[in-house]
Amino acid sequence: EPEVTQTPSHQVTQMGQEVILRCVPISNHLYFYWYRQILGQKVEFLVSFYNNEISEKSEIFDDQFSVERPDGSNFTLKIRSTKLEDSAMYFCASSEEHTFSNYNEQFFGPGTRLTVL
């Protein structure tokens, strides 16, 4: 069964450093998403991406964050200058195209645990 994969599974970085989290969505999917979950808290939407551009983003997704689909298979989340409060589990998800009359479920990856020291 196809699945979303994420690398690395755990990333440790120093405050102020840049990190890139990588995701390989399911191959025929067109919508891509990033979510985060701070330990013990809710899963929070960050951004959705479709047709090579951001389609929606939350207040959390500020100028420190960016997303890219560099080569047609990978989907990356970059945090330019990490802060302590960026420590969280980051989940990538993908789905087929949504239409008004047809919802396509999001498939989530296993997550990358980011620890900022």
Add this chain to the structure above:
Amino acid sequence: DAKTTQPPSMDCAEGRAANLPCNHSTISGNEYVYWYRQIHSQGPQYIIHGLKNNETNEMASLIITEDRKSSTLILPHATLRDTAVYYCISGYSTLTFGKGTMLLVSP
């Protein structure tokens, strides 16, 4: 903020049906009701969704009230592996997770 309310926790005996309620009284006409679950810090997993009609798949059944203000997810024969946080979400495509219901299935 999430537009749904769910009980924080529920218990269920293994082999029995688990009925998880959700209130979504502010749902609008074209918004779906989705259910996802998260098993111990893994990525959330889709279970089922509905718009107006009741739905059933290999994992669960979804019963939506006629006024669409509430719904119930039914796991017909809960197993220990169904222990997870269950999220009821209303919306179109973006998922806004709440705190969900922690379902504990015990022997």
